[in-house]
Amino acid sequence: MPEVPLLKLENVGKEYFGNRVLAKVDFSLNRGEILGLVGENGAGKSTLMNILFGMPVISGTGGYEGNIVLDGRVVRFNSPFDALEAGIGMVHQEFSLIPGFSAAENILLNREALNGSILELVFSERLNTLDRPAMRRRAARAIQTLGVDIGVDTIASEMPVGYKQFIEIAREIDRTRTRLLVLDEPTAVLTETEARILLDALRKLADGGISIIFISHRLQEVKSLCDKIVVLRDGNVIREESARSASIRDIAAWMVGRQVDDSRPPRTGKVSDEVALSVRNLWVDMPGETVRDATFDVHRGEIFGIGGLAGQGKLGIPNGIMGLSPSGGEVALFGKKIELDTPRKALDSGMAFVSEDRRGVGLLLSERIDWNIAFTGMQVQNRFLRGIPGLGNLVRIRDDAAIAEETERYIRALEIRCTGPGQRAVELSGGNQQKICLAKAFSMRPELLLICEPTRGIDVGARELVLNTLRRYNEEYGTTILITSSELEELRSVCDRVAIVGEGKIAGILPATSPAERFGLLMMGAVGDGDEAAQREAAGNA
Amino acid sequence: MLKKFIATAGWPRVIIGLFLFALFVAAPFVGVRISTSLSDTLVRFGMNGVMVLALIPMVQAGCGLNFGLPLGIIAGLLGATTSIELGVRGALGFAVAVGLSVPIAAVLGYGYGQLLNRVKGDEMMIATYVGFSSVAFMCMAWLLLPYKNPTMVWGYQGSGLRTTISVNEYWFHILSDFFSFKIGTFYFPTGMFLFFGFMSLLMWLFMKTKTGTAMTAVGSNPEFARASGVNVDRMRIVSVVLSTIFGAIGILVYQQSFGFIQLYMGPFYMALPAVAAILLGGASVNRATIFNVAVGTFLFQGILTMTPSVINSVLKTDMSEVIRIIVSNGMILYALTRKAQVKR
Numbered sequence: 001m002p003e004v005p006l007l008k009l010e011n012v013g014k015e016y017f018g019n020r021v022l023a024k025v026d027f028s029l030n031r032g033e034i035l036g037l038v039g040e041n042g043a044g045k046s047t048l049m050n051i052l053f054g055m056p057v058i059s060g061t062g063g064y065e066g067n068i069v070l071d072g073r074v075v076r077f078n079s080p081f082d083a084l085e086a087g088i089g090m091v092h093q094e095f096s097l098i099p100g101f102s103a104a105e106n107i108l109l110n111r112e113a114l115n116g117s118i119l120e121l122v123f124s125e126r127l128n129t130l131d132r133p134a135m136r137r138r139a140a141r142a143i144q145t146l147g148v149d150i151g152v153d154t155i156a157s158e159m160p161v162g163y164k165q166f167i168e169i170a171r172e173i174d175r176t177r178t179r180l181l182v183l184d185e186p187t188a189v190l191t192e193t194e195a196r197i198l199l200d201a202l203r204k205l206a207d208g209g210i211s212i213i214f215i216s217h218r219l220q221e222v223k224s225l226c227d228k229i230v231v232l233r234d235g236n237v238i239r240e241e242s243a244r245s246a247s248i249r250d251i252a253a254w255m256v257g258r259q260v261d262d263s264r265p266p267r268t269g270k271v272s273d274e275v276a277l278s279v280r281n282l283w284v285d286m287p288g289e290t291v292r293d294a295t296f297d298v299h300r301g302e303i304f305g306i307g308g309l310a311g312q313g314k315l316g317i318p319n320g321i322m323g324l325s326p327s328g329g330e331v332a333l334f335g336k337k338i339e340l341d342t343p344r345k346a347l348d349s350g351m352a353f354v355s356e357d358r359r360g361v362g363l364l365l366s367e368r369i370d371w372n373i374a375f376t377g378m379q380v381q382n383r384f385l386r387g388i389p390g391l392g393n394l395v396r397i398r399d400d401a402a403i404a405e406e407t408e409r410y411i412r413a414l415e416i417r418c419t420g421p422g423q424r425a426v427e428l429s430g431g432n433q434q435k436i437c438l439a440k441a442f443s444m445r446p447e448l449l450l451i452c453e454p455t456r457g458i459d460v461g462a463r464e465l466v467l468n469t470l471r472r473y474n475e476e477y478g479t480t481i482l483i484t485s486s487e488l489e490e491l492r493s494v495c496d497r498v499a500i501v502g503e504g505k506i507a508g509i510l511p512a513t514s515p516a517e518r519f520g521l522l523m524m525g526a527v528g529d530g531d532e533a534a535q536r537e538a539a540g541n542a
Numbered sequence: 543m544l545k546k547f548i549a550t551a552g553w554p555r556v557i558i559g560l561f562l563f564a565l566f567v568a569a570p571f572v573g574v575r576i577s578t579s580l581s582d583t584l585v586r587f588g589m590n591g592v593m594v595l596a597l598i599p600m601v602q603a604g605c606g607l608n609f610g611l612p613l614g615i616i617a618g619l620l621g622a623t624t625s626i627e628l629g630v631r632g633a634l635g636f637a638v639a640v641g642l643s644v645p646i647a648a649v650l651g652y653g654y655g656q657l658l659n660r661v662k663g664d665e666m667m668i669a670t671y672v673g674f675s676s677v678a679f680m681c682m683a684w685l686l687l688p689y690k691n692p693t694m695v696w697g698y699q700g701s702g703l704r705t706t707i708s709v710n711e712y713w714f715h716i717l718s719d720f721f722s723f724k725i726g727t728f729y730f731p732t733g734m735f736l737f738f739g740f741m742s743l744l745m746w747l748f749m750k751t752k753t754g755t756a757m758t759a760v761g762s763n764p765e766f767a768r769a770s771g772v773n774v775d776r777m778r779i780v781s782v783v784l785s786t787i788f789g790a791i792g793i794l795v796y797q798q799s800f801g802f803i804q805l806y807m808g809p810f811y812m813a814l815p816a817v818a819a820i821l822l823g824g825a826s827v828n829r830a831t832i833f834n835v836a837v838g839t840f841l842f843q844g845i846l847t848m849t850p851s852v853i854n855s856v857l858k859t860d861m862s863e864v865i866r867i868i869v870s871n872g873m874i875l876y877a878l879t880r881k882a883q884v885k886r
């Protein structure tokens with residue numbers, strides 16, 4: 001008799017306000033199996049997982065069609081608690097840690113170890129005190145399973161993003177009942193090294209009998225980790241394939257419905273000798289990404305990359321330059337000194353910024369797409385404003401038509417999947433939200449574009465589109481671009497030079513064409529005790 | 543079609559709207575004249591509209607519902623009393639009252655805004671205290687301020703302002719009667735509606751300016767606004783100042799229709815009905831539109847007028863004050879418990 005699969009989806013469908021997102025999704029998952037769920041941005045992956053996990057947004061918008069069969073029984077979860085009860089753990093695309101709580105507290109939230117007391121007998125468990133040492137032990141064990149080294153007492157808001165991701169996963173692991181673990185783009189914020197640690201940990205969990213659904217846009221991870229791959233396109237299962245037999249190129253082609261061309265035309269942009277951005281002894285007090293002493297120059301027309309492991313300070317540099325975190329040192333754009341600590345000064349001097357924190361800083365989630373894109377341009381450059389007929393320019397009000405028009409342009413150029421400029425940003429899929437953030441920065445026509453994690457959560461097709469757009473922008477308008485990314489390969493493929501940050505300092509700057517090993521050495525040096533040679537090289541190159 | 547209407551209007555409004563309609567239908571059967579009830583409702587709408595409008599900017603800027611509205615009202619009272627003290631009558635007197643209240647409101651609002659910037663996250667609670675304590679403070683001030691006009695001060699003492707001051711000889715109905723008309727017993731206060739329309743237009747235009755847009759963004763996501771070069775604290779102060787100014791003008795509109803200036807504990811009872819009206823109109827703690835204001839004020843004031851008169855006629859006793867208190871507080875409770883629905 002064949003084994004009953006742990007999970008089986010039968011004809012699952014979903015509509016948001018008349019917009020069909022999932023058609024008839026069918027697939028099954030066995031115990032201890034890892035299923036890779038891939039698909040373009042907006043294909044419906046997160047929606048499918050939200051259905052599985054009983055998220056309120058699903059029932060709040062009319063529920064779903066079809067059946068979810070868990071262990072041979074049809075289930076219909078009304079809330080995430082039901083799903084947890086049934087042994088499903090989920091790590092969402094966006095973080096859900098409590099900022100002020102420590103790693104241990106976050107991991108054990110609601111499942112705290114308790115000291116028994118008399119009060120418990122009289123009232124309920126709720127009056128017991130927490131057994132802190134036990135909690136720390138349990139949290140440490142969960143973290144250890146993942147193969148990373150994070151202090152259990154670190155406060156969530158002070159962790160680098162990569163750590164937060166591990167803590168989210170540790171939380172799901174600690175639940176003893178977890179049978180099915182759903183991970184929605186867990187590696188999007190991790191560097192390759194960190195991602196590998198995570199993948200190894202997941203493999204171990206699966207070997208222990210836990211089934212895993214793994215969503216990622218990094219196809220090589222999907223291929224190396226998963227047993228089975230399910231490809232979604234426009235809400236339909238296009239393909240169900242064993243991971244061994246499918247090549248990465250095939251998967252990409254199934255996802256987007258055409259061959260993905262990842263070759264980039266040769267670089268034609270001219271890098272002048274003139275220094276565009278000069279940074280001297282920059283320090284930035286950004287939680288989890290402290291910069292101690294960074295010094296480097298970026299030339300006009302250059303695409304300059306900043307890489308490094310999570311927590312070493314690579315994200316602190318652009319955030320400090322933009323004045324979003326307390327910072328000091330000397331920053332000058334085209335020889336003009338920029339006052340730090342006030343975003344307005346940086347914006348006025350011709351910079352634009354894409355934050356790594358999409359939901360926190362990057363978007364007005366509850367507002368329209370077109371507001372999101374045009375807002376900064378309106379505030380800083382007085383664009384998208386018009387006079388009132390009859391009053392001349394006495395009072396200038398928002399030019400909604402111009403805003404919508406600008407937005408339409410970017411919706412086409414970046415292939416943003418939405419119902420129109422009036423849709424609210426919160427209703428877009430993660431990758432499409434990312435495109436909105438990029439459009440906002442492009443629309444500013446900046447002299448210097450600072451971009452953090454440009455392709456975070458973006459699918460293979462769109463990734464080429466975004467990287468090529470950056471390139472084209474640089475070449476057509478001569479825009480200087482500073483890209484911060486955890487993906488070294490991405491940096492090497494679009495940048496002219498790449499700086500590696502370690503321990504809050506520039507460990508070294510190399511031409512993007514240098515062999516990968518040399519970058520690897522710089523990164524490792526950053527973890528170890530600071531590589532003297534790399535330091536010298538940095539000084540020489542700058 | 544019907545479903546769509548209910549979805550856009552929201553259930554609370556449909557229910558209360560139907561209830562109000564039922565009251566109007568029932569009224570003639572119990573001997574309440576529809577024409578008078580309707581004009582009562584409209585008059586009350588006009589009296590309160592601007593004060594409800596005053597809540598919009600702070601809600602949009604993320605400072606929550608302005609429970610500190612009494613502060614703006616106090617500014618309005620100072621303007622009104624000073625104008626009377628100066629002895630200016632008619633339209634000019636009203637204009638002087640407005641002209642004096644606005645700068646006072648701006649100054650008070652500025653300080654109030656500074657305070658709210660220090661207590662981010664707890665605005666509504668602090669606002670309530672600001673409302674309470676400013677009223678208490680003014681209770682002393684009204685006694686001490688050196689006003690002399692005999693229509694205002696206590697006759698036997700010759701100093702200290704009375705609790706209610708008649709504006710009869712000054713600017714009674716100065717807005718209401720502007721182009722007003724009567725059909726039988728139905729009276730329509732055209733001027734007051736024009737004024738409400740004008741103030742709404744101002745608010746609408748303001749919310750569409752660069753500053754207004756920035757304000758909405760600050761309420762929606764302050765971090766986003768900051769990264770876009772907006773001075774978040776300043777925007778919040780602007781919203782508080784604007785709210786306070788509208789509150790001041792709002793009370794003047796109220797007084798010219800009502801005929802009296804109510805001092806001392808008067809402002810105390812003003813914030814809650816305004817808040818209830820805007821919530822009833824479908825606003826939430828972080829999003830409010832002029833449409834919410836208009837619908838909410840009409841429903842709230844409509845029920846407040848109709849319920850007591852209909853019930854009185856049925857019971858044949860005068861319990862209007864009791865019923866009014868029960869109904870208004872009931873509706874406030876109802877409005878506050880309605881979780882704001884995210885509308886598309």
Ligand SMILES: Nc1ncnc2c1ncn2[C@@H]1O[C@H](COP(=O)(O)OP(=O)(O)OP(=O)(O)O)[C@@H](O)[C@H]1O
Nearest residue numbers: 016021041042043044045046047427428429430431
């Ligand atoms: N709350 C919502 N209201 C309306 N539409 C929504 C909502 N949430 C998602 N959608 C729509 O559903 C579609 C699928 O979104 P979903 O988030 O599932 O995509 P995804 O496959 O996870 O994409 P990504 O790779 O970008 O994260 C999108 O077109 C999106 O606009």
Ligand SMILES: [Mg+2]
Nearest residue numbers: 046093429430
């Ligand atoms: Mg998603």
